[in-house]
Amino acid sequence: MNDRFLRACRLEPVDATPVWFMRQAGRYMPEYRALRARYSLLDICANPELAVAVTLQPVDVINVDAAILFSDLLVPFAPMGLDFDFVKGEGPSVQNPIRSPADVDRLRTFEPRQALGHVLETIRILHRELADRVPLIGFGGAPFTMAAYAIEGGPSANYARTKAFMYSEPAAWHRLCGRFAATIAEYLRAQIEAGVQAVQIFDSWAGSLGRADYQEFALPHTSSIVSALKDVGVPVIHFGVGTAAILCDIAGTGADVIGLDWREPIDEAWARIGQDRAIQGNLDPTSLLGPRDRMFAAADDILRRAAGRRGHIFNLGHGVLPDTPLEQVQALADHVHGFRL
Amino acid sequence: MNDRFLRACRLEPVDATPVWFMRQAGRYMPEYRALRARYSLLDICANPELAVAVTLQPVDVINVDAAILFSDLLVPFAPMGLDFDFVKGEGPSVQNPIRSPADVDRLRTFEPRQALGHVLETIRILHRELADRVPLIGFGGAPFTMAAYAIEGGPSANYARTKAFMYSEPAAWHRLCGRFAATIAEYLRAQIEAGVQAVQIFDSWAGSLGRADYQEFALPHTSSIVSALKDVGVPVIHFGVGTAAILCDIAGTGADVIGLDWREPIDEAWARIGQDRAIQGNLDPTSLLGPRDRMFAAADDILRRAAGRRGHIFNLGHGVLPDTPLEQVQALADHVHGFRL
Numbered sequence: 001m002n003d004r005f006l007r008a009c010r011l012e013p014v015d016a017t018p019v020w021f022m023r024q025a026g027r028y029m030p031e032y033r034a035l036r037a038r039y040s041l042l043d044i045c046a047n048p049e050l051a052v053a054v055t056l057q058p059v060d061v062i063n064v065d066a067a068i069l070f071s072d073l074l075v076p077f078a079p080m081g082l083d084f085d086f087v088k089g090e091g092p093s094v095q096n097p098i099r100s101p102a103d104v105d106r107l108r109t110f111e112p113r114q115a116l117g118h119v120l121e122t123i124r125i126l127h128r129e130l131a132d133r134v135p136l137i138g139f140g141g142a143p144f145t146m147a148a149y150a151i152e153g154g155p156s157a158n159y160a161r162t163k164a165f166m167y168s169e170p171a172a173w174h175r176l177c178g179r180f181a182a183t184i185a186e187y188l189r190a191q192i193e194a195g196v197q198a199v200q201i202f203d204s205w206a207g208s209l210g211r212a213d214y215q216e217f218a219l220p221h222t223s224s225i226v227s228a229l230k231d232v233g234v235p236v237i238h239f240g241v242g243t244a245a246i247l248c249d250i251a252g253t254g255a256d257v258i259g260l261d262w263r264e265p266i267d268e269a270w271a272r273i274g275q276d277r278a279i280q281g282n283l284d285p286t287s288l289l290g291p292r293d294r295m296f297a298a299a300d301d302i303l304r305r306a307a308g309r310r311g312h313i314f315n316l317g318h319g320v321l322p323d324t325p326l327e328q329v330q331a332l333a334d335h336v337h338g339f340r341l
Numbered sequence: 342m343n344d345r346f347l348r349a350c351r352l353e354p355v356d357a358t359p360v361w362f363m364r365q366a367g368r369y370m371p372e373y374r375a376l377r378a379r380y381s382l383l384d385i386c387a388n389p390e391l392a393v394a395v396t397l398q399p400v401d402v403i404n405v406d407a408a409i410l411f412s413d414l415l416v417p418f419a420p421m422g423l424d425f426d427f428v429k430g431e432g433p434s435v436q437n438p439i440r441s442p443a444d445v446d447r448l449r450t451f452e453p454r455q456a457l458g459h460v461l462e463t464i465r466i467l468h469r470e471l472a473d474r475v476p477l478i479g480f481g482g483a484p485f486t487m488a489a490y491a492i493e494g495g496p497s498a499n500y501a502r503t504k505a506f507m508y509s510e511p512a513a514w515h516r517l518c519g520r521f522a523a524t525i526a527e528y529l530r531a532q533i534e535a536g537v538q539a540v541q542i543f544d545s546w547a548g549s550l551g552r553a554d555y556q557e558f559a560l561p562h563t564s565s566i567v568s569a570l571k572d573v574g575v576p577v578i579h580f581g582v583g584t585a586a587i588l589c590d591i592a593g594t595g596a597d598v599i600g601l602d603w604r605e606p607i608d609e610a611w612a613r614i615g616q617d618r619a620i621q622g623n624l625d626p627t628s629l630l631g632p633r634d635r636m637f638a639a640a641d642d643i644l645r646r647a648a649g650r651r652g653h654i655f656n657l658g659h660g661v662l663p664d665t666p667l668e669q670v671q672a673l674a675d676h677v678h679g680f681r682l
Contacts, residue, residue, distance in 0.1 A: 160627050160662055167631025207583070210603040210625050210658075212642065242548070244585035245604035262551040263586035284551050286501050290508025301553065317551075321501055 002134050005066040009198055009235035009257050009278050011311040017303060018065035019336040020137070021329060022239070023319030024058040025070050029326060031057045041086050045071050048122040055126055059134060061326070063333045066135050066198070067126065069191070071119055073141040073202055074149060076183055079115035081108045082150055090155055097153030099161075101172035107179055112187040120194040127195030137237075138196030140184040142203030143177035143221035144214075150176070159208045166217050177221040185228035192232050200237040201225060201255065207242025214246045219253060226254040237280060241318055247272055262317030267305035278311030285316045288328040295328060296335050303339045343475050346407040350539055350576035350598050350619050352652040358644060359406035360677040361478070362670060363580070364660030365399040366411050370667060372398045382427050386412050389463040396467055400475060402667070404674045407476050407539070408467065410532070412460055414482040414543055415490060417524055420456035422449045423491055431496055438494030440502075442513035448520055453528040461535040468536030478578075479537030481525040483544030484518035484562035485555075491517070500549045507558050518562040526569035533573050541578040542566060542596065548583025555587045560594060567595040578621060582659055588613055603628075603658030608646035619652030626657045629669040636669060637676050644680045 004018035026032055032054060035044065044050045054070040074092050077084050083095040098104060113120060126136050141149070148162040156162070166173045188199045206218055226236050238250055239259030251258055251273045260269050260281035270279050283302060287295045299314070306312035314336045320329060345359035367373055373395060376385065385391045395411040415433050418425050424436040439445060454461060467477050482490070489503040497503070507514045529540045547559055567577050579591055580600030592599055592614045601610050601622035611620050624643060628636045640655070647653035655677045661670060 158627065158659075158662065160630060160664065163625070163627035164630035167628065167635050207604075211606060212639075213625070242583050242604075263548070263583075265552060284504070284554070286499065286504035287508065289501060289505035294508050298553075318499075321499065323501065 001132060002065055005313060006135050006197060006235065008311055008313045009237070011276075011278055013310060016337045017306070017312055017314050017339060019314040019333050020064040020066040020068065021058070021062075021316055021320050021333075022068075024062065024064060024068065024329070025054045026320055027322035028320050028324040028329070029057055029061075041072065045075055046118055048118055048125055051119075051122040052125045052129065055122070056129065059130070062330050063337060064134065066137050067130055067133075068137040068200070069119070069123060069126065069139065069196065071122070071139070073139075073145070073204075075116060075119060076112070076140075076146075076187055077150070079108065079110035080183065081106060087154075092149060092154070094150060094153040098147075098150045098165075098176065101169055101175075104172045104176045104179070107176075109179075109183070112183075112190040116187065116190070120190055123191055123194035123196055135197040136195060137198045137200055138188060138191035139200040139202060140188050140191075140225075141180070142201050142206065142218070142225070142238075142240075143180040143184070144209070144218035145203050145205045146180040146184070147173070147176050148205045159205060163213070166213070173217060174221075177217070178224075181221040181224045185225045188225070188229060189232060192229075192234050196234070198235040198237060199229065200239055200259070203238065203240040203250075206240040206246065206250070207261075209246065211246050211249060214249055219249055222253045230254070235278075239280070244269075251277060257311070257313065259315065260317060265305055266302050266312075270306070270309070275309070278313060279306070280313040280315045282315070282317045283332075285318050285321050285324070288316075288324045288332065289321065292328065292331060295332060299332060299335055300339065303336065304341070307341050342473060343406055346654060347476050347538060347576065349652055349654045350578070352617075352619055354651060357678045358647070358653055358655050358680060360655040360674050361405040361407040361409065362399070362403075362657055362661050362674075363409075365403065365405060365409065365670070366395045367661055368663035369661050369665040369670070370398055370402075382413065386416055387459055389459055389466055392460075392463040393466045393470065396463070397470065400471070403671050404678060405475065407478050408471055408474075409478040409541070410460070410464060410467065410480060410537065412463070412480070414480075414486070414545075416457060416460060417453070417481075417487075417528055418491070420449065420451035421524065422447060428495075433490060433495070435491060435494040439488075439491045439506075439517065442510055442516075445513045445517045445520070448517075450520075450524070453524075453531040457528060457531070461531055464532055464535035464537055476538040477536060478539045478541055479529060479532035480541040480543060481529050481532075481566075482521070483542050483547065483559070483566070483579075483581075484521035484525070485550070485559035486544050486546045487521040487525070488514070488517050489546045500546060504554070507554070511558075514558060515562075518558070519565075522562040522565045526566045529566070529570060530573060533570075533575050537575070539576040539578060540570065541580055541600070544579065544581040544591075547581040547587065547591070548602075550587065552587050552590060555590055560590055563594045571595070576619075580621070585610075592618060598652075598654065600656065601658060606646055607643050607653075611647070611650070616650070619654060620647070621654040621656045623656070623658045624673075626659050626662050626665070629657075629665045629673065630662065633669065633672060636673060640673060640676055641680065644677065645682070648682050
């Protein structure tokens with residue numbers, strides 16, 4: 001087993017910087033597009049055979065040091081009683097979004113080992129398939145981001161409904177996020193039992209919050225997930241976008257690895273986060289759409305800034321974009337592995 | 342003339358913190374919605390009588406310390422040969438977006454005093470109407486944001502086309518931004534001649550850039566606009582969203598006033614920007630959708646953090662949202678004026 005990724009998560013020395021890519025299984029891959037021509041996103045998530053195939057697609061053709069479970073952040077919505085689907089070109093759409101405290105209290109609790117057994121089955125198969133290859137990363141959504149999806153019910157430019165709910169109904173907000181925190185913590189524990197060797201918490205929209213709001217409305221709930229996973233002993237990665245102003249607070253969640261977007265140089269962010277954490281990032285995903293020499297130069301800048309410290313996991317600052325040439329992703333992974341100061 | 346706003350721009354003492362709101366003329370006002378039921382956004386921009394009326398609407402009913410010209414960032418597109426319109430719910434759509442170096446070279450130059458005479462006429466009327474009341478702010482787009490609109494041609498989540506163009510065609514990119522810099526500088530000079538007493542440069546999308554990219558692809562062109570306005574002696578405000586990671590570079594443009602979004606506490610941002618600049622911001626616009634006491638508390642936090650230093654102009658961290666109750670905007674302006682430590 002290639003354990004570079006796990007060693008970097010634990011701040012141990014590595015023979016080369018480990019690399020994986022958010023959305024490494026996705027539309028930029030011809031194999032993925034072929035499957036998606038026949039199956040919907042939710043079909044793939046619900047069918048272990050398909051989800052296993054999609055998870056393995058990038059591992060087979062790119063020298064990544066980790067696989068990430070193919071699933072969706074919103075998979076826990078259905079067993080909670082939030083009906084949703086994916087609208088072409090728009091992303092998820094929730095048919096019965098949360099708009100009142102009463103809506104929060106209507107949410108159902110569930111046992112992930114039953115209601116999401118298909119995801120755990122996917123993980124068990126992947127664990128066997130990947131045994132001699134690379135570790136498997138599981139994931140879940142942070143309470144703020146889950147609540148924002150549940151309240152907005154669809155895409156949002158400014159999270160106006162979410163924040164209005166937070167400000168106007170703080171008690172119901174904290175009940176909602178407490179519910180998501182308990183649900184996601186249990187779901188991640190179940191993923192770990194089934195075989196994932198690290199978990200990533202996506203707080204995709206936390207960057208929309210000012211610092212005081214992050215501290216009051218998001219941080220306590222994400223922290224409670226991280227705490228609930230501490231005794232399990234697998235690395236917890238936290239990832240968000242546009243988080244430069246709340247980075248130190250995010251480190252306060254206790255996550256072992258902090259995922260960065262591309263906006264701030266990695267060494268400056270790392271200095272603010274502290275030496276006791278690993279860091280994941282942070283190439284602008286659009287770099288892969290430009291010339292190769294420029295992409296390599298941007299990657300080298302990151303590698304140079306992170307050099308000499310343990311705990312750097314190379315990744316993009318956000319997911320691989322659909323128009324990215326596969327060859328650029330392949331070349332980038334090889335380039336990262338070949339980097340020497 | 343109430344000159345609090347201009348005094349704060351110049352770091353002079355004021356009797357109360359000046360306040361105005363981005364998009365203070367907009368959909369949240371019943372008077373604006375009534376006009377928009379009869380006229381399109383571009384109709385209003387093109388007709389001085391209508392543009393004057395819309396500009397004055399908030400000045401009549403809210404105690405703001407400045408008016409801002411009602412117009413649109415993309416007004417210079419038409420005389421440059423970029424055809425655009427506003428698509429309901431989606432924002433501007435450019436029919437012939439820039440996709441190649443040849444497209445850049447097809448752009449036309451123009452004399453704003455002729456091609457945009459209607460905007461300057463609006464300013465001349467407003468200058469007379471506002472003579473005894475509050476100063477008038479003019480505005481234009483920063484080259485990066487103008488180029489991003491011209492290249493994307495419509496809304497974009499990640500500016501993938503813009504950045505791919507930047508990386509792949511850097512010479513054409515710099516020609517394009519150089520063209521926008523010259524055009525916007527001349528347009529702002531014409532606005533000042535017509536009577537605006539301050540100008541705001543909107544680099545709305547600069548926050549999508551990593552720091553090295555901002556320095557290479559955006560900063561030099563914005564700086565050239567600021568330099569071109571230095572001898573005119575009116576305050577230049579720079580505004581962008583999600584700029585926490587590039588704030589010091591933005592200050593490097595030389596703008597007199599730096600506009601902040603709501604993500605970072607104003608005192609920390611100000612400390613990074615430096616004591617020699619005024620600062621504008623930075624309440625989360627969604628605060629106005631919540632309870633009044635919470636909105637006041639958030640405003641007080643900003644005012645307390647900025648207290649004891651000259652040069653704070655109170656504003657939101659982005660535009661007033663369409664669902665904002667007018668009474669909240671009115672109450673907020675009065676509350677800011679009444680603030681005492």
